[in-house]
Amino acid sequence: MAGITNIGFRRLCREQGGGIYVCEMITTRALVERNPKTLRMIAFGDDENPRSLQLYGTDPEITAAAVRIVVERNLADHIDLNFGCPVPKVTRRGGGAALPWRRRLFARLVRAAVAAAAPSGVPVTVKMRKGIDDDHLTYVEAGLAAQEAGVAAVALHGRTASQRYSGTADWDAIATLKQALDVPVLGNGDIWEADDALRMVAHTGVDGVVIGRGCLGRPWLFADLEAAFNGRPERRLPILGEVAVTMRRHAELLVDQFTAGARSPARGERDGCTDFRKHVAWYLKGFPVGGELRRSLAMIESLAQLDDLLGKLDPAEPFPVTALGQPRGRTNSPGKVSLPEGWLASRDDDTVPEGAEMDDSGG
Numbered sequence: 004m005a006g007i008t009n010i011g012f013r014r015l016c017r018e019q020g021g022g023i024y025v026c027e028m029i030t031t032r033a034l035v036e037r038n039p040k041t042l043r044m045i046a047f048g049d050d051e052n053p054r055s056l057q058l059y060g061t062d063p064e065i066t067a068a069a070v071r072i073v074v075e076r077n078l079a080d081h082i083d084l085n086f087g088c089p090v091p092k093v094t095r096r097g098g099g100a101a102l103p104w105r106r107r108l109f110a111r112l113v114r115a116a117v118a119a120a121a122p123s124g125v126p127v128t129v130k131m132r133k134g135i136d137d138d139h140l141t142y143v144e145a146g147l148a149a150q151e152a153g154v155a156a157v158a159l160h161g162r163t164a165s166q167r168y169s170g171t172a173d174w175d176a177i178a179t180l181k182q183a184l185d186v187p188v189l190g191n192g193d194i195w196e197a198d199d200a201l202r203m204v205a206h207t208g209v210d211g212v213v214i215g216r217g218c219l220g221r222p223w224l225f226a227d228l229e230a231a232f233n234g235r236p237e238r239r240l241p242i243l244g245e246v247a248v249t250m251r252r253h254a255e256l257l258v259d260q261f262t263a264g265a266r267s268p269a270r271g272e273r274d275g276c277t278d279f280r281k282h283v284a285w286y287l288k289g290f291p292v293g294g295e296l297r298r299s300l301a302m303i304e305s306l307a308q309l310d311d312l313l314g315k316l317d318p319a320e321p322f323p324v325t326a327l328g329q330p331r332g333r334t335n336s337p338g339k340v341s342l343p344e345g346w347l348a349s350r351d352d353d354t355v356p357e358g359a360e361m362d363d364s365g366g
């Protein structure tokens with residue numbers, strides 16, 4: 004997840020349970036142009052295995068070049084291609100979730116990535132949405148095309164681009180895709196608790212699940228998932244004192260991450276703490292913590308400040324069970340998808356969209 008799954012957050016999650024933790028998405032163009040920020044973003048921990056990288060591209064040649072860089076420089080063990088971004092500035096130019104509609108371009112792009120990765124044996128997977136909107140669904144056709152191109156798995160977020168993050172994910176569509184493909188299918192959308200993952204598997208028959216917003220402020224979800232998939236009943240309901248320990252660990256890992264690339268340790272600490280701020284509200288969701296303390300926590304500049312403020316929380320406060328199963332993170336409303344002129348009328352046009360790259364993303 005863009006802006007979230009950096010090296011520090013991935014370590015925090017790995018400390019909880021097993022899984023493939025995908026790095027923040029990066030654009031193929033930025034990689035090919037050796038953008039320094041991008042190169043920092045694809046750093047992995049020494050013990051990270053597999054190193055999973057998500058690429059976003061719109062041009063088959065640039066995507067192939069980016070994949071070649073990844074495999075030749077041994078930068079990752081797995082490459083995922085993201086076709087899920089619903090952001091207007093991206094779809095307006097034909098990128099992200101708009102791209103699979105142009106079926107020949109989509110197939111060409113996935114084939115180019117798979118071919119470039121093939122000599123190294125690095126598996127390529129695809130993540131996509133159901134389509135542009137309910138009248139322009141692409142997922143089965145795109146899934147088959149990706150399979151034909153040689154991907155190792157296909158992940159489906161059961162929403163259309165026009166839904167953005169609103170409403171509920173369509174698990175029936177995920178089941179339909181699972182039925183249609185021979186390669187493993189991973190289901191995504193609205194897994195807030197470990198038991199949602201079990202329900203999704205039972206409902207759809209998928210081979211695995213992809214977690215998005217459910218882990219925001221709840222990295223222990225991965226411990227629950229590990230337990231659930233191993234048939235164990237335990238689920239974490241951490242009291243506020245335990246949440247505070249996790250928050251401290253998260254902030255400390257971000258400080259380590261930012262210090263590694265910083266001009267000075269003080270700068271690294273400040274940048275790590277700044278990156279941590281966005282997580283505060285997610286961690287505290289549902290806990291009775293006053294507005295002022297929340298605001299102060301969301302403005303920390305140092306670990307000492309964080310410790311001081313965490314010390315003001317009531318450690319015995321029980322986990323707010325009313326927050327279980329509730330959406331967290333983005334929950335915006337649906338909207339018409341911005342597309343380039345004539346996009347819907349010409350499915351077989353495989354002209355590469357211009358300017359559809361972006362600095363940040365979503366899926």
Ligand SMILES: Cc1cc2nc3c(=O)[nH]c(=O)nc-3n(C[C@H](O)[C@H](O)[C@H](O)COP(=O)(O)O)c2cc1C
Nearest residue numbers: 004005028085160192193194215216332333365366
């Ligand atoms: C802040 C944020 C950033 C995201 N960034 C990405 C991304 O870079 N790549 C991607 O494939 N999906 C991204 N997503 C989408 C999620 O991976 C996931 O598909 C979506 O949130 C639906 O799953 P959920 O209902 O479990 O959250 C992002 C979502 C959020 C909320």
